[in-house]
Amino acid sequence: MTYETQVSRKENVRLKIPILHLIFFTCFIFNTINLNYGFLDDLLNPDFYSPPEMIKRNGYPIEIYNVTTSDGYILDLQRIPHGKSNKNGSHFPILLIHGYIDSSFAWIANGPKRALAYLLADQGYDVWMINLRGNTFSSNHINYTAMDPEFWDFSYDEMGRYDLPETIDFILNKTNHSQLLCICDSAGNAVFYMMLSDLPQYNDKIIAQVGIAFFYHHKNVSESNSSVDSNSNYTTTYALGPYMDRNWIVDLGIEFSTTIQELNGYSLYDYILYLMYGLRPDHINREIMPSVSANFPAGTSFKASDHLGQLHQSFRHFDYGPAKNLEIYGTTLPTEYNISDIQVPVRIYHAKEDNAATPEEVQYFYDRIPIKAGVIEIADPNFSHMDFLYNEHNNELFNYDVLEFVNDMVNNALKNT
16 A cells, blocks of 8 residues: 555644544554564663763763743753764854754754754754753743643743743853854744744844744634634633643553554554654654654643644634633734744745645745745655654755755854854
């Protein structure tokens, strides 16, 4: 059976959590005879180590810091100050911002020869990787625990308003630099643009931004008298709790889905990534899959997931419903993020098969930002959203181009200081 005869990517199938749980437990009950019981041995495999442990095992220096935001979240910030042995270079700070239900692991997933964090460190850059609130590594707060509903009362608004700008300030203070460069994956792009819209003064602290697996959606809601999505109701209530965090249910489901061999020797976990993100199993660097399944997903809040769904309609603040929107924003619709406030050079990498942003939406965004630094469409016609992190040919497809752009921007910045 070919990939084309399976569920089409064009259908943009997105499995909901209850359905995933049902699949995992069904597999557990009905496939126990066929399971590879060596999965307990796999748990001891070094590939299952955390990102800092993996970085250290690969021979790179690693430092870990805590950034406490002004609203009390304690963020885990990981740093690779230089390459394996080469301590020379500009040591210019580069901040990497992960995407939805992901973590700093995204930037090292593809290994030392292909992952951007390692490639940048080997170029002599000072690489910093944020973990946004609510993921595996940033699950602490000065007043709440992850068991408290109040801990999970955040959307992407707060990540752009607190997590990212306060992490940037921490890095600049730590390194004695006045500026840095940001590279964002997927919804990390949204967090970056939200920050510059709400806090435009941060434009002065950033020399450029690179957006991979670009995320942006726009719908003209001015013609509608309804919600951001005219076909759905306003969000009036939402669950305050974690979404796809590494609890025992998710861990058990992933563990068993990786041991069930399906078509062509690929696991059920591989096909779930294909159904959810369009990632063809034959595109993946197979060596990294044990560590991928151990680290992805890394979780977020239900409210942030709700907001992401809203952002698929229009680039706006969180929609609380007409009454509360009026109280918070002064209008029954949530206010739109103003992308014209983005006053830094923006370079975009996208793919035709990536529904996080269609080519038309990429162009709509690019036409409206003041400083343009290029739009690059990935040459592989089957390249999709998670290929940007896991594809074994990423160096030739875009990594080397990213490095060239970063070098140019940093060199220009250093000449002007």
